[in-house]
Amino acid sequence: MRARYKPWAAELIEAHPGIVIPEPEKLKGRWQEEFGNANPLHIEAGSGKGRFITGMAQANPDINYIGIELFDSVIITALQTVLETEGGIPNLRLLRVNAQEMESFFEKNEVDRMYLNFSDPWPKTRHAKRRLTHESFLSLYETVLPKNGEIHFKTDNRGLFEYSLTSISDYGMLLKDVSLDLHANEPEWNIMTEYEEKFMKKGQPIYRMEAQYNS
């Protein structure tokens, strides 16, 4: 997700190294130490403005969260949410890096769950490899997740969801739960992303799945 160029964003990010971690590769294998507890770690690849990951962190204080987002101009909004929250959000960290490099930041088994929300649909067939549920990415996530680790994935994009169902099945993963209209029967634990609210208000269905690695 891109937003307007914000020249002051980099400065604000640098001023808060306890929230937006400047050299996350140094914490590879040491995230429990960083959080100061042995709670599970859930990460979101492409956390955008951070509404989902900040909401999840506040709703679930016994889980540690990391939001990964490449662009200063959007991660800055997540940082501002933390700064505006009284007491901060102690169980949340942000990484301003490319999620494709997650192997550099996490050991195998160090991440307990992966969230993917409203990732770029890349609708052209020749761009299928860029979809975050392409087998190359499923293989990447497996390098940091435990045996039987889970991916929780939401999107408004029908084509991406159709593709993801077959890609995940073809990878040998198990579909644990599927919703083809999340807001027809919204679970109480659901935290909406910015996109989700926008598309829900337009009356478009939101698709969601929980998929589990088979080994």
Next chain:
Amino acid sequence: MRARYKPWAAELIEAHPGIVIPEPEKLKGRWQEEFGNANPLHIEAGSGKGRFITGMAQANPDINYIGIELFDSVIITALQTVLETEGGIPNLRLLRVNAQEMESFFEKNEVDRMYLNFSDPWPKTRHAKRRLTHESFLSLYETVLPKNGEIHFKTDNRGLFEYSLTSISDYGMLLKDVSLDLHANEPEWNIMTEYEEKFMKKGQPIYRMEAQYNS
């Protein structure tokens, strides 16, 4: 699917034993002989008024089709379609039996593909065992299909489709193709059922999947 009671239906069915096979258990293992060729055999469990299976048989003369439907009052419409077709539909037979007993009518490997269209959603959790994509049915279909045999399934019912995706995944089957709005991009080979046309005209999405046994 039930329809009005039609006292004349049983009589018309009995008058056409070459179309609605009276004792299909006698043809178990001998369907190629019955059709007089070695073409693939595709069957539909719950063929209702037969619009899908008669349409498929007419569109694909090199495939043999069998429609299975329990109720006289609806299978009669399929029979009438055959009778009204000039030259009949030589590659189609109808069975007025319960599809749950298909093991009595087909040998293992005798059926090449199974169609399920708009089957009863049985929305209550306590009725999940009656859904035609429940594991007990997936296990039944496997007794007549070959290794890597396929089920092609369409429905307008979101809950049934969500359930079916997880049930089929849990059974170890592979999702080959999924459409979450078949008519947004209708394939030229699609043959509509009666229900499908009705729901499509209401603007409701039709869900479709092709699923393959893994062994």
